[in-house]
Amino acid sequence: MTLAMLQQFKKSFYQLFQVTIAAGMIGLTGQAANAGQLYNGWNYAIDSFSDGSGGEAYNIRGLALKEEGGQVFVALNGGTPLTGVSNAAAADGNIGWGDLFFNFSGTNFQAAQGNVFGIRFAGTNDSGAASTGVYQGVRAKSGTSENHGYNSLRQYYNYGYAKTNTLGTDLPTTQAAYAYLYPTNVANSPTTGNTPILTAINTGTKVGNINMLSRNALTGLDFGHFGARGSQTFGFSFDRSLLPDGNFLAHVFLECGNDGVALAGTLQEVPEPTGLLGLTMVGLLGSVGWLRRKAS
Numbered sequence: 001m002t003l004a005m006l007q008q009f010k011k012s013f014y015q016l017f018q019v020t021i022a023a024g025m026i027g028l029t030g031q032a033a034n035a036g037q038l039y040n041g042w043n044y045a046i047d048s049f050s051d052g053s054g055g056e057a058y059n060i061r062g063l064a065l066k067e068e069g070g071q072v073f074v075a076l077n078g079g080t081p082l083t084g085v086s087n088a089a090a091a092d093g094n095i096g097w098g099d100l101f102f103n104f105s106g107t108n109f110q111a112a113q114g115n116v117f118g119i120r121f122a123g124t125n126d127s128g129a130a131s132t133g134v135y136q137g138v139r140a141k142s143g144t145s146e147n148h149g150y151n152s153l154r155q156y157y158n159y160g161y162a163k164t165n166t167l168g169t170d171l172p173t174t175q176a177a178y179a180y181l182y183p184t185n186v187a188n189s190p191t192t193g194n195t196p197i198l199t200a201i202n203t204g205t206k207v208g209n210i211n212m213l214s215r216n217a218l219t220g221l222d223f224g225h226f227g228a229r230g231s232q233t234f235g236f237s238f239d240r241s242l243l244p245d246g247n248f249l250a251h252v253f254l255e256c257g258n259d260g261v262a263l264a265g266t267l268q269e270v271p272e273p274t275g276l277l278g279l280t281m282v283g284l285l286g287s288v289g290w291l292r293r294k295a296s
């Protein structure tokens with residue numbers, strides 16, 4: 001995919017979820033997405049640097065993804081360590097990362113429940129997934145109350161965290177965030193009662209493992225290019241074949257709902273080697289036939 005194609009897709013994605021709610025809104029207030037955050041082969045979503053409730057230990061700065069050599073690589077940057085932060089107010093004494101969700105359905109996240117992919121990458125979090133890895137057929141749950149967090153996205157915004165790039169550069173406004181996470185009727189009238197923050201896998205089927213990667217193994221990664229310089233950078237990879245082809249929206253919240261980020265991207269179709277050979281043969285035979293007809 002070229003940079004121009006990615007830019008167009010990211011812009012379209014943002015507009016889709018703006019248009020979804022436009023009918024019920026007085027007008028559009030969001031600016032065009034700061035799209036096309038492609039750099040050194042990585043696709044970036046840069047999150048607000050000042051929307052981590054509780055300070056930098058609960059602040060996400062970016063999410064990035066690249067596809068290379070039959071693997072998908074994911075990287076995160078912010079102030080929250082992979083193993084979370086000790087906090088006596090949490091049921092398990094720790095507040096950390098939730099699970100990462102991939103939605104290829106083109107619908108809002110709530111409508112997509114049961115048809116979502118989820119990745120548990122933090123081995124110490126409160127996921128309903130038994131172990132780290134990639135899961136399909138996922139339904140998500142909210143773990144914010146056990147993690148001393150926000151009971152709803154609306155409550156988080158009511159506390160003053162409705163900042164620009166609230167869920168990163170691909171879902172930059174509160175309207176876009178509501179429109180992606182909830183059905184239209186909720187997005188048009190978000191309350192503290194109808195906007196739970198789904199932070200973790202509840203149920204799903206494990207389809208593969210992930211490989212945790214050191215900073216140095218994340219070749220080409222450069223959050224600093226976008227000014228995202230959180231103290232924590234980590235990532236992981238998994239087999240490309242575990243996810244379908246096409247456009248997706250990926251997102252992750254901290255377990256407390258104190259911050260979240262989303263990334264719009266595309267996983268391109270990978271042709272089967274035998275299929276490709278077959279197509280080449282058909283093409284060659286077709287050319288031969290055409291040449292024969294032309295000669296006769």
Ligand SMILES: [Ca+2]
Pocket residue numbers: 047048049050051052059060061259260
């Ligand atoms: Ca943030």
Ligand SMILES: [Ca+2]
Pocket residue numbers: 090091092093094095096125126146147255
């Ligand atoms: Ca926890």
Ligand SMILES: [Ca+2]
Pocket residue numbers: 047048051060165166167168259260261
């Ligand atoms: Ca955020």
